[in-house]
Amino acid sequence: MNRVCDTVPRKHQGEPCEEVGSARGRQRRDRDDEEGKPEKRKRRRVFESNKHDLASNSDVSRISRKRILSPDGRKVREKKKRVVEKKTPDASGDNPRVEFEAKYSELDPLGAGGCGTVFAGFRKEDNVPVAIKHIPHENLLCKPVCLNGKMLPTEVAIMMKLTAKKNDSVGKSAPVALLDWYDLGHELIVVMERPVPAVDLSTYIKRKKGCLRESKAKTIMKQLVDAAIGLEQNRVFHRDIKPENILIETGQSVPRVRLIDFGLSCLVKLGSFYTVFYGTEKYAPPEYCSSSVYRAGPSTVWQLGTVLYEMLHKKGFKTKRFLSKKLQISSELRKNLKDFLQLCLEEDPKLRPTLTELKLHPWLN
Structure with a gap:
């Protein structure tokens, strides 16, 4: 909760608040001086809350x-x-x-x-x-x-x-x-x-008993990679790609991907990098966690990897837990799929593939 703190004088118990210099105020100070009691002014804190959720x-x-x-x-x-x-x-x-x-x-x-x-x-x-x-x-x-x-x-x-x-x-x-x-x-x-009918990907995964079959995950990831390439071509960095910001249209036999919530997005300049993280902390790329610097392309590839991880595993993804080896990529995944996911979740951003290279990966073809 954001709190703004200020201090204001509190009124004396049972008496009206006195103005400085008033006759009644001078009488009170004279009486206090005679009794050897200095005047005390109590203070109280006032808090304001700012709730958005x-x-x-x-x-x-x-x-x-x-x-x-x-x-x-x-x-x-x-x-x-x-x-x-x-x-x-x-x-x-x-x-x-x-x-x-x-x-x-x-x-x-x-x-x-x-x-x-x-x-x-x-x-x-x-x-x-x-x-x-x-x-x-x-x-x-x-x-x-x-x-x-x-x-x-x-x-x-x-x-x-x-x-x-x-x-x-x-x-x-x-x-x-x-x-x-x-x-x-x-x-x-x-x-x-507003696509209808549709649910966000997080809800879609839960309805499929916590994880998706490889074929369904591939259908969704193909569309996500194409969508990310489209954003990149328009110089748009979404910065918060995650299951809650991905809608799945469910009115047809093949699920269709829609991206929502561009509230933290930005327009990218050539060669630009960022030192303040806008997005969801548990999906932050490793380079931000280690050096507080990240770029659009590698960060988007990382976030696509976190989405794929959550489609295939019943445990939610957290960058810090993954980097500390408390989260592991399932050994039961097929070779091409596992390779694709490992490339997306490569700790070194320089070793991650570009979005175009992801599109050409054997798992998606």
Whole structure:
């Protein structure tokens, strides 16, 4: 819990609070001086709590708490930045709240985490299912970026970049499509495509008795590698690929992968590296744990490996336990599969394959 501590004077028991310099105050001080008792001023601490996490009541998307870690391992938060552009991509009115409520109906919450809360909903004009994400401004952890000459919230800018043209990407790309967004001043509302029926990969694994067959895991991993390559080509670093942020569409015989939650994503510059970890701590790459530096490509390959590990093992993955040999890759896995997983979970980032090399691995072909 984040706590803000301050001290304020407490009122004397049974008496009104006195102003400095008042007659009654001077009488009290004179009386105390005569009795040899110096005036005492009691102080009390006031704590404010800042709670963002709500319990999820749906298995469509379970959004887990995220951590942002500095090199010394402490949780940090970036200062809030002013967002210049505050209209929806096609906004025409002056009141974004009125426009949002006129266009969409909001239903039950799907999940919540450290950044915001996601609700199910639908678009009123055609009953298209949508996911509506509410993000308080103080939880916009990544600074705004410039896209097409406009300063936009990072999550909005990245989803715009991945959604080529409005509605063209709905149901067609691995990342869920952005439909609308609204800046209300105190919070950001992001309206996204909501695949139906679908569950997150974590729930999907649990429904399959805690682990998947190799054939099912391969089907999912092929799509994940292709999705990661697509992000890389658009210079997008998701930073938090994990089972809770992967939706599995279950309406067809072959499960289809969709990526969600770009709240901690960033746009990558050539040769850039990072010293503050944005993501889920237990999936952090080893290079961050050892030297507090990590890069986009090798980190994404590592996270794909952690996802594959959890698809094939009944135990949850934790980087520190894996590095200390308390978690082991099952010896029962077939040779090509085991080799693929070992390459993804290579401790030295320089020895990990690129995403393109992963795609050409014999296990996926």
